[in-house]
Amino acid sequence: MPYMVEISGLTKEYSGIRVVDGLDLQVAAGELFGFLGPNGAGKTTTIRILTTLTKPSSGQAFINGYNVVAEAQRVKSEFGIVQQHISLNRDLTVRENLELHARLHHLPPAERKKRIDYLLEYVDMTEWGSQTIDQISGGMKRKVMIARALIHRPKLLFLDEPTVGLDAQTRRRVWDLIRMMNSEGATIFLTTHYIEEAEALCRRVGIVHHGRLISLGAPVQLRRKLGLITVETEDNGRTHYSYFPDRDAASEFVHRLNSSEKVVMRESNLEDVFVELTGQKVQED
Amino acid sequence: MDAYAILWSDLMMLKRRWSRYLLTTLISPILYLMAFGLGLGRGISINGTTYLEFVVPGIIALTAMTSSFNGAGLRLNTDRIYFKSFDECLMAPISLLSLLLGKAMIGVVRGLVSSAAFLAVAMLMVPMLQVTPFFMISLLLTCLTFAFLGVLAALLARTHDDMATFSSLILLPMTFLGATFFSVNQVPSQLKIVLYALPLTHSSTCLRAAALNQPFPYPSFVLLIFFLLLFSAGSLVALRRISI
Numbered sequence: 094m095p096y097m098v099e100i101s102g103l104t105k106e107y108s109g110i111r112v113v114d115g116l117d118l119q120v121a122a123g124e125l126f127g128f129l130g131p132n133g134a135g136k137t138t139t140i141r142i143l144t145t146l147t148k149p150s151s152g153q154a155f156i157n158g159y160n161v162v163a164e165a166q167r168v169k170s171e172f173g174i175v176q177q178h179i180s181l182n183r184d185l186t187v188r189e190n191l192e193l194h195a196r197l198h199h200l201p202p203a204e205r206k207k208r209i210d211y212l213l214e215y216v217d218m219t220e221w222g223s224q225t226i227d228q229i230s231g232g233m234k235r236k237v238m239i240a241r242a243l244i245h246r247p248k249l250l251f252l253d254e255p256t257v258g259l260d261a262q263t264r265r266r267v268w269d270l271i272r273m274m275n276s277e278g279a280t281i282f283l284t285t286h287y288i289e290e291a292e293a294l295c296r297r298v299g300i301v302h303h304g305r306l307i308s309l310g311a312p313v314q315l316r317r318k319l320g321l322i323t324v325e326t327e328d329n330g331r332t333h334y335s336y337f338p339d340r341d342a343a344s345e346f347v348h349r350l351n352s353s354e355k356v357v358m359r360e361s362n363l364e365d366v367f368v369e370l371t372g373q374k375v376q377e378d
Numbered sequence: 379m380d381a382y383a384i385l386w387s388d389l390m391m392l393k394r395r396w397s398r399y400l401l402t403t404l405i406s407p408i409l410y411l412m413a414f415g416l417g418l419g420r421g422i423s424i425n426g427t428t429y430l431e432f433v434v435p436g437i438i439a440l441t442a443m444t445s446s447f448n449g450a451g452l453r454l455n456t457d458r459i460y461f462k463s464f465d466e467c468l469m470a471p472i473s474l475l476s477l478l479l480g481k482a483m484i485g486v487v488r489g490l491v492s493s494a495a496f497l498a499v500a501m502l503m504v505p506m507l508q509v510t511p512f513f514m515i516s517l518l519l520t521c522l523t524f525a526f527l528g529v530l531a532a533l534l535a536r537t538h539d540d541m542a543t544f545s546s547l548i549l550l551p552m553t554f555l556g557a558t559f560f561s562v563n564q565v566p567s568q569l570k571i572v573l574y575a576l577p578l579t580h581s582s583t584c585l586r587a588a589a590l591n592q593p594f595p596y597p598s599f600v601l602l603i604f605f606l607l608l609f610s611a612g613s614l615v616a617l618r619r620i621s622i
Binding site: 144145146166167169170172174176178179180181182183184185189193194196197198199 | 380383384386387390391394395457461462463465466467468469470471472473621
């Protein structure tokens with residue numbers, strides 16, 4: 094199977110501290126992959142290495158078969174990225190921001206306008222093209238960043254917290270865009286601290302903790318490993334979570350409990366998996 | 379071509395805000411002209427020229443230095459550290475040399491625009507100034523040198539405060555010691571050595587000689603080229619250090 098992202102033994106140290114610690118990971122071409130981890134897990138550093146911004150201390154990483162260090166220039170044409178922070182040029186208009194990116198990626202002049210028109214329509218921003226970035230909302234900025242990342246038709250898209258700070262409606266629109274990009278053939282490498290986002294979008298997720306990949310698989314597989322049913326019990330204001338393979342086993346457990354305890358039985362989710370594996374809630378990296 | 383793509387974005391900005399840019403960029407040199415040229419220096423003559431004629435080329439050098447340094451350096455520093463939009467350039471499939479040149483050209487264009495605007499104002503008061511090919515080349519060289527110094531400072535800076543510190547420790551002393559408001563020949567010989575170590579001294583000397591139709595100081599011109607090479611090489615090394 095051809096891999097779009099291939100990482101082996103990747104390590105990054107800062108002042109003797111290992112931020113990425115022997116990471117091994119493969120993401121297939123066309124996959125929509127979720128890369129999850131708590132604060133400081135090494136997600137952003139891994140993405141910085143994959144996007145040629147940071148040099149690894151050891152190990153290797155390939156994008157579409159090209160080495161991110163030895164063939165950095167080639168790698169740069171293979172991916173697009175939507176960064177967590179708004180990295181648009183605030184003094185330029187929406188259209189100018191896209192044109193700058195098109196110029197940097199060597200799109201011929203005749204193709205630039207067509208591509209910009211197409212992408213503005215794609216992200217539903219046609220009428221905002223002549224506004225400067227400071228004049229548009231946070232959700233619109235995020236959509237412009239998605240359009241910018243797509244301008245050179247990359248095979249791989251890194252989405253680093255693409256919906257952070259967006260309202261529910263805009264977030265769903267961005268989800269639709271992500272699904273659309275993936276259905277058109279782009280491989281998506283998504284990091285998010287919204288677990289429901291990863292669960293809704295990703296066919297496979299990897300969870301990193303202390304720079305190591307501690308779990309990898311489809312969300313339902315990871316849930317199954319933990320237990321498909323979760324029972325929450327409250328004790329002195331503190332919630333305890335117990336996991337069971339099915340409702341029968343969970344019900345049996347609930348019947349054995351003291352009747353005064355507050356009990357909630359529900360389907361387990363990816364956040365339960367995450368919390369059990371990492372011992373903490375997901376936070377922004 | 380890639381360097382032009384980087385420059386293009388700044389030209390778009392400049393096109394949109396040219397009047398505001400010109401207004402803000404002209405305030406300092408006009409104040410210097412009024413304070414030193416029309417106020418303090420009235421009645422003084424140096425080597426047979428009025429102080430006003432003497433000081434205008436120095437202020438042009440100063441304007442070129444400040445606008446080129448700030449145009450390239452401050453913008454790059456903000457893009458790199460605050461907006462992180464410099465990462466987008468680093469992730470684009472362009473060579474580091476093109477990236478460096480593009481960023482420096484932003485400073486060069488701003489330096490040339492500011493200097494030309496001030497020159498136009500100054501010519502109203504000092505019409506005998508000569509805009510010769512030597513003057514143009516010296517001005518371009520000044521803008522290039524200080525634009526690359528700005529890029530170098532921005533690439534070395536880890537915070538915005540670092541840029542402010544650099545400006546206070548390097549640019550501010552150079553503003554007053556770089557043969558802008560006085561002739562290097564007037565200072566004691568020990569101090570001359572210090573003044574000749576400042577690139578602005580050579581910019582002022584070259585621009586003044588060319589504008590006043592005096593013998594052209596080729597050693598200063600060569601030293602200015604040396605500073606340009608030094609700052610551009612330093613910028614390339616600094617850029618290589620922060621990129622793969």
